[in-house]
Amino acid sequence: METAAVVVTDAPPPPAPRSPPGYPDLCGRHRLQVEVQILNREIGFLEEELQSLEGLQSVSGCCKEVNEYVGSQPDPLIPLTKKRRKSCCIWRWLWAKLCFNISWICCCCGCPCRQRRPICTCKHLKNCCCCRRCRCHCCRCGCPNRNCSKATCCRPRCRLRNLSCPECSCGCVWSCSKFTEICLCPKCSSTCCMS
Amino acid sequence: MSVAELKERHIAATANVNALRERLKQRRQELLDTDVAGYAKSHGKTAIGFGSTDLVCCRTLQGHTGKVYSLDWTPERNRIVSASQDGRLIVWNALTSQKTHAIKLHCAWVMTCAFAPNGQSVACGGLDSACSIFNLNSQVDRDGNIPISRVLTGHKGYVSSCQFVPDQETRLITGSGDQTCVLWDVTTGQRISVFGGEFPSGHTADVFSVSINSSNSNMFVSGSCDATARLWDTRIASRAVRTYHGHEGDVNAVKFFPDGQRFGTGSDDGTCRLFDMRTGHQLQIYSQQLDNNDNEVPTVTSIAFSISGRLLFAGYSNGNCYVWDTLVAEVVLNLGALQNSHEGRISCLGLSADGSALCTGSWDKNLKIWAFGGHRRVI
Numbered sequence: 001m002e003t004a005a006v007v008v009t010d011a012p013p014p015p016a017p018r019s020p021p022g023y024p025d026l027c028g029r030h031r032l033q034v035e036v037q038i039l040n041r042e043i044g045f046l047e048e049e050l051q052s053l054e055g056l057q058s059v060s061g062c063c064k065e066v067n068e069y070v071g072s073q074p075d076p077l078i079p080l081t082k083k084r085r086k087s088c089c090i091w092r093w094l095w096a097k098l099c100f101n102i103s104w105i106c107c108c109c110g111c112p113c114r115q116r117r118p119i120c121t122c123k124h125l126k127n128c129c130c131c132r133r134c135r136c137h138c139c140r141c142g143c144p145n146r147n148c149s150k151a152t153c154c155r156p157r158c159r160l161r162n163l164s165c166p167e168c169s170c171g172c173v174w175s176c177s178k179f180t181e182i183c184l185c186p187k188c189s190s191t192c193c194m195s
Numbered sequence: 196m197s198v199a200e201l202k203e204r205h206i207a208a209t210a211n212v213n214a215l216r217e218r219l220k221q222r223r224q225e226l227l228d229t230d231v232a233g234y235a236k237s238h239g240k241t242a243i244g245f246g247s248t249d250l251v252c253c254r255t256l257q258g259h260t261g262k263v264y265s266l267d268w269t270p271e272r273n274r275i276v277s278a279s280q281d282g283r284l285i286v287w288n289a290l291t292s293q294k295t296h297a298i299k300l301h302c303a304w305v306m307t308c309a310f311a312p313n314g315q316s317v318a319c320g321g322l323d324s325a326c327s328i329f330n331l332n333s334q335v336d337r338d339g340n341i342p343i344s345r346v347l348t349g350h351k352g353y354v355s356s357c358q359f360v361p362d363q364e365t366r367l368i369t370g371s372g373d374q375t376c377v378l379w380d381v382t383t384g385q386r387i388s389v390f391g392g393e394f395p396s397g398h399t400a401d402v403f404s405v406s407i408n409s410s411n412s413n414m415f416v417s418g419s420c421d422a423t424a425r426l427w428d429t430r431i432a433s434r435a436v437r438t439y440h441g442h443e444g445d446v447n448a449v450k451f452f453p454d455g456q457r458f459g460t461g462s463d464d465g466t467c468r469l470f471d472m473r474t475g476h477q478l479q480i481y482s483q484q485l486d487n488n489d490n491e492v493p494t495v496t497s498i499a500f501s502i503s504g505r506l507l508f509a510g511y512s513n514g515n516c517y518v519w520d521t522l523v524a525e526v527v528l529n530l531g532a533l534q535n536s537h538e539g540r541i542s543c544l545g546l547s548a549d550g551s552a553l554c555t556g557s558w559d560k561n562l563k564i565w566a567f568g569g570h571r572r573v574i
Contacts, residue, residue: 039208063234073503
C-alpha cells in the first residue's frame with residue numbers, strides 16, 4: 001500500500017508590526033536645537049547674575065534694612081506696652097485749656113498711627129481739642145463730647161477706624177460682639193465708628 | 196549641524212549651566228554673613244510675647260459646604276470673597292459675618308479668587324483653565340445667579356492663582372499649571388503679556404501662586420512646582436528679572452513683604468523663606484524643628500505678613516497656623532492650637548487691608564477671622 005507523500009511547507013509567519021523606517025529624526029533634531037538654545041540663553045543669564053554679585057552688599061546689609069523697617073511700623077496685631085511721654089501730658093493740658101486750630105500738630109499720646117489728623121469738626125464740640133485721655137482721632141472716632149446723643153454721630157469719619165484704640169487696644173471693631181452701626185464697645189466704653 | 200553634534204553641544208551646555216549654578220551658589224554663600232535672626236538677636240531683639248488670648252478668633256464664617264480653597268479681602272470696607280470645593284464664591288461682610296453674595300460657578304473646580312481694587316468685581320479660576328470675572332452689581336439671572344461679565348481664556352492649564360493689579364482696575368495677573376503667568380486686560384479679555392512658556396526663561400513646572408508688589412505694581416513674583424520663585428517686570432515679558440533658588444520642594448505660596456523690597460515664600464519642604472528682591476539673597480529660613488516621630492513634613496500651604504512685617508502667618512497641611520516672629524525666626528503662637536481654631540488643613544489666609552485682622556480658610560469648610568484681643572497698656 002502506497003502512502004501519499006505529504007509535502008509540508010512552513011506556513012508564512014503571521015503579520016507583525018515593523019519598526020518605522022530609518023528616516024532622519026527631524027523632530028528630535030529640532031527639539032535638541034531648541035534645548036541647546038534654551039541652555040545657551042540660561043548660560044548667558046547665569047553669567048550675568050555672577051557678574052552682578054561683584055560688589056553686591058552682603059546679606060547683613062539687607063537684614064539691617066529689614067530690622068529698621070519692621071521697627072518703624074505700628075502693628076495692630078502685636079501686643080505693645082508704651083510709656084506715656086511726659087511731653088504728652090503738657091500737650092494734653094494745653095489742648096484741654098485752649099482752643100487751637102493747629103491741625104499740623106500730631107497727637108503724640110502713644111497712638112500707633114502717628115499721622116497728622118485734622119481737629120474734630122464736630123459742631124457740638126466747644127473745645128476743639130481731640131485728645132482727651134489719649135483718644136486720638138487717628139485711632140478712633142470717639143466723639144470727645146460725651147453728651148453727643150445723636151443717633152448718627154457727628155464726628156468725622158476716621159480713615160483708619162479699624163485700628164485698635166491705643167489705650168486699651170480692644171480691637172473695638174473686631175471684638176465687639178454686638179455689632180451695630182454705632183456700637184458701644186464694652187471694653188473701652190467708646191462708640192466705635194463702623195460701617 | 197548633525198544630531199550627534201547637537202547632542203554633544205547639549206551635554207556641554209548642560210555641564211556649563213550646572214557649573215555656573217554651583218559657582219553662583221558658592222558666591223552667594225560667601226555673602227551670607229548672617230541672617231535676619233542672627234542680625235536681630237545681635238542687636239538685642241527678643242521674640243514678641245503673645246498671651247493665650249492676645250490673638251483670638253472673633254468671627255467664624257460658615258456657609259460653604261465644601262473645602263475652602265482661596266480667599267481675598269477688599270482693599271477697604273472689610274469684605275471677603277472665598278472660593279470653595281462646593282463650586283461657589285461667597286462674598287462676606289467680615290464684620291457682621293453676613294453673606295452678601297453667593298455665586299454658583301459654571302465650573303465647580305475652582306482654585307483661586309480675588310477682589311478687584313474697587314470691590315465691585317471678583318475673579319476666580321480653576322480647572323477650566325480660564326479666569327471668570329463677576330460684577331457684584333449685576334442683575335441676577337432667572338436662577339438668581341450673578342452672570343459672568345468676562346471670561347479670560349488662553350491658558351493651556353489650570354488657573355491656580357489670580358490677583359488684580361492694585362492700582363489698575365482693569366488688569367489682572369494669573370498663574371497657571373501651564374507654567375506661565377499672564378497679564379490680562381479685563382475689559383477686553385485680551386492677554387497683554389505672557390511670562391514664561393516654552394522659550395522665554397520661565398518656570399519649568401506648574402505655577403502655584405503670584406503676588407504683586409503693592410509698592411511697585413510693575414513687579415510681581417510667582418512661585419512654582421519647580422521649587423523656585425521668579426521675579427517679573429510686567430513691561431518685560433521676555434525673561435524673568437531674577438530666579439530665587441533655595442527651596443527643596445514646590446513653592447506653594449509667595450507674598451511680598453510690606454516694604455515691597457522683600458518677599459516671603461512657603462513650600463512643600465515645610466519651610467518659609469524670606470528673599471531680598473533686589474539682591475536675590477535668601478535672608479531667612481523659617482523652619483520648625485520636628486519630632487523624631489514625625490514621618491511626614493507638614494507642607495506650607497499659604498502665608499501672609501502682618502502690616503509691619505514683624506509677623507509671618509503660615510498655614511500648614513496639618514492644620515497648624517504658625518505665627519512667626521520674622522525678626523528672630525521663632526514661632527510665637529500657633530493659631531491652630533487655640534480655642535475655636537479650625538478642624539482641618541488651613542488652605543488660605545490673608546490680612547485685611549488695615550492689618551487689624553487675619554482671615555484663615557480651611558478644609559473644614561469655614562473661614563475664621565482673628566484679631567488682637569489683648570491689651571496695650573500705656574504706662
